[in-house]
Amino acid sequence: NLTTEQxxxxxxxxxxxxxxxxxxxxxxxxDWLRYMPVVVFxxxxxxxxxxxxxxxxxxxxxxxxxxFYGVVTASDxxxxxxxxxxxxxxxxxxxxxxxxxxxxxxxxxxxVLGQLLVSFDLMSYNxxxxxxxxxxxxxxxxSFFLPMPQKSMFFHQRRGRQxxxxxxxxxxxxxxxxxxxxxxxxxxxxxxxxxxxxxTQSCGQVLLQLWRDFRHCYSSRQLLxxxxxxxxxxxxxxxxxxxxxxxxxxxxxxxxxxxxxGGVEAxxxxxxxxxxxxxxxxxxxxxxxxxxxxxxxxxxxxASLFLMTFTGNIWVCYSGYVVFKSLY
Numbered sequence: 001n002l003t004t005e006q007x008x009x010x011x012x013x014x015x016x017x018x019x020x021x022x023x024x025x026x027x028x029x030x031d032w033l034r035y036m037p038v039v040v041f042x043x044x045x046x047x048x049x050x051x052x053x054x055x056x057x058x059x060x061x062x063x064x065x066x067x068f069y070g071v072v073t074a075s076d077x078x079x080x081x082x083x084x085x086x087x088x089x090x091x092x093x094x095x096x097x098x099x100x101x102x103x104x105x106x107x108x109x110x111x112v113l114g115q116l117l118v119s120f121d122l123m124s125y126n127x128x129x130x131x132x133x134x135x136x137x138x139x140x141x142x143s144f145f146l147p148m149p150q151k152s153m154f155f156h157q158r159r160g161r162q163x164x165x166x167x168x169x170x171x172x173x174x175x176x177x178x179x180x181x182x183x184x185x186x187x188x189x190x191x192x193x194x195x196x197x198x199x200t201q202s203c204g205q206v207l208l209q210l211w212r213d214f215r216h217c218y219s220s221r222q223l224l225x226x227x228x229x230x231x232x233x234x235x236x237x238x239x240x241x242x243x244x245x246x247x248x249x250x251x252x253x254x255x256x257x258x259x260x261x262g263g264v265e266a267x268x269x270x271x272x273x274x275x276x277x278x279x280x281x282x283x284x285x286x287x288x289x290x291x292x293x294x295x296x297x298x299x300x301x302x303a304s305l306f307l308m309t310f311t312g313n314i315w316v317c318y319s320g321y322v323v324f325k326s327l328y
Contacts, residue, residue, distance in 0.1 A: 001057065004246070011062045012242050018070025026074045028206070034149050035082035042075035043140035050136055054129045079103075085149040097280020104273035108266050115262030229294055233301075237328050240305065244321055252314040264318045268325040275326050301327045 002011070030038045045068050052065040080099060087095050110132075117123045123131065218224050245261060286293075301324050308320040 002059065002062065006059055007062075008243065008246060010059055011066055014063045014066035015070045015073075015242075016238065018067040019074050020070075022071055023074045023077075026071070027077055030075070030078040030081060031206075034151075035078050035085055036143075036146050036148050038075055038078035039082055039146060040140065040143045042072055042078060043136065043143050045069075045071045045075065047133065047136045047140060050129060050132050054126060054133070082146070082149065085151065086147070094280045097277055101273040101277035101280075104269045104276060108269040108273060111262045111266035111269060115260075115266060118262065119259060225291075229298075233298070233328065236301070236305075237325075240321070240324060244308075247308060248314060248317060251312060251317050260318070264321060268322040271322060271326040272328070297327045 026038065049065055049068045049072055052061055052068070056062075056065075080096070083095050083099055084092060114128060117128055117131075118125075218227075245258070248258070248261070284293075304320040304324045304327070308317045308324070311317050311320070
């Protein structure tokens with residue numbers, strides 16, 4: 001019993017600002033707690049997010065729901081960084097492909113189930129929320145069985161007896177010499193220096209290292225461009241996903257096409273999962289073709305958005321949405 005204006009102007013925007021405000025604290029907490037506890041915490045927050053609409057109906061309660069959902073989405077960083085912490089560097093590309101495609105496949109199954117339950121009147125919306133709570137509880141229980149990583153990026157590190165600065169100097173010297181020392185085997189650290197121990201850094205040291213990493217990373221123009229593109233692309237994606245149903249209602253106000261929304265989400269997520277999975281097995285020199293690919297995909301995404309905005313046909317609008325999400 002909430003109006004469209006309340007939903008779109010008072011409730012939905014809370015998620016955006018909540019996500020922004022908790023992202024950095026969650027990132028630091030993720031590293032300090034070594035990922036797995038934050039994955040568990042994410043499941044708890046998702047459980048609360050689903051439970052609130054079941055037992056509350058006011059605007060403040062829905063705003064609270066959006067805040068908790070902001071925490072859930074900010075905690076996605078724990079999900080991905082956890083996977084990266086337990087695999088080798090050379091497997092990052094495929095791991096990213098698997099992780100993203102499985103995530104999208106989950107969205108697909110959820111959309112299909114929701115569409116079927118609503119279309120065939122098998123469950124009320126309240127019962128669907130209860131069903132979702134059960135699935136979330138299963139995910140929460142499963143998360144307790146994840147292995148605990150022994151190291152993380154900043155707070156818990158594996159180091160030999162060499163300091164980080166000494167290791168860096170050794171590598172730099174080797175690179176300046178054309179890698180000759182490493183190739184010939186000279187200058188290799190002996191077994192004693194390879195003994196590893198966990199070093200827990202203080203918060204001040206971590207913040208200092210974060211600042212150094214920040215300065216080092218963004219001195220790279222390529223990384224700066226990539227970050228700006230990523231921020232703008234994510235902004236456009238979130239805007240579209242949040243408000244596309246309002247657009248659909250304007251395209252066909254006289255007909256109830258909302259019964260197909262779950263199916264459209266399912267198709268878009270399934271194709272997105274297939275795209276993400278396929279990229280993991282595509283051998284591309286991204287340093288050569290990356291900018292062209294980003295530019296081309298961005299252009300096609302923009303074209304699909306313009307098509308969605310100016311078309312009067314709901315099926316064309318649906319198709320544009322599917323294309324947009326798959327490209328993203």
